[in-house]
Amino acid sequence: MITLLKRREGMSKADFIAYYESRHRLIGEKVLAGYATRYRRRHLHPADGQDAPHDFDVVLEIEFADQAACDACFAAMADEATMREIVEDEERLFDRGRMRSYTVEDHESVLPA
Template sequence: MIKIVSLMSRRPGLTMDEFIAYYEEKHVPLVSRLLPFYSDYRRNFAVEGTEHRTGHMAPGRATERLFDVMTELTYESEEMYRKTVDALAGKEIGRIIAEDEARFLDRSSIRTYIVNERR
């Protein structure tokens, strides 16, 4: 299993509601149609105006939110992950996805990591 986590921020000028609506109603169906190789696709949207703080956190910690959504993509195999990477490297699918992302994301904010999930 391969899991990818991306931290992303919305395009300036979009409200959180507009951002979520575009992501869920436009981008998710597009990704599902063009890149159907994942086994799970989760979006975790930050709740505006909230920050989870507990007493053990150091005072003076920055409160600026670093992302609006944490996206998780899970692939059952290296082969399925590679299909996604190869498709995105292609001119047509890569262009379509990038153009759509520019409609609702600050593309310069995207940070993507391969992670090891532990339970």
């Protein structure tokens, strides 16, 4: 699963990354433990170095061993208290209206050395 996330209006990129990695990440680790095999955040920095407005600030990658583990994780996350904790923290960090999640079909090329 990949989710594209945009920081909330008025938050600097440095503050966004610091908050995500020191606080929000911990919620993710807690709710994904026992279900996901990987929880990776890829913070995006424009290749041209310009901090201009853009669509997303981070690519969140969550990998599961199989669909059953993914389904079980999202069922557990639907618990009212868990969902409240996630949403309340997301509102401090993200433009929730811009969140986009996708399941991923992987194709990989083996390149010559």
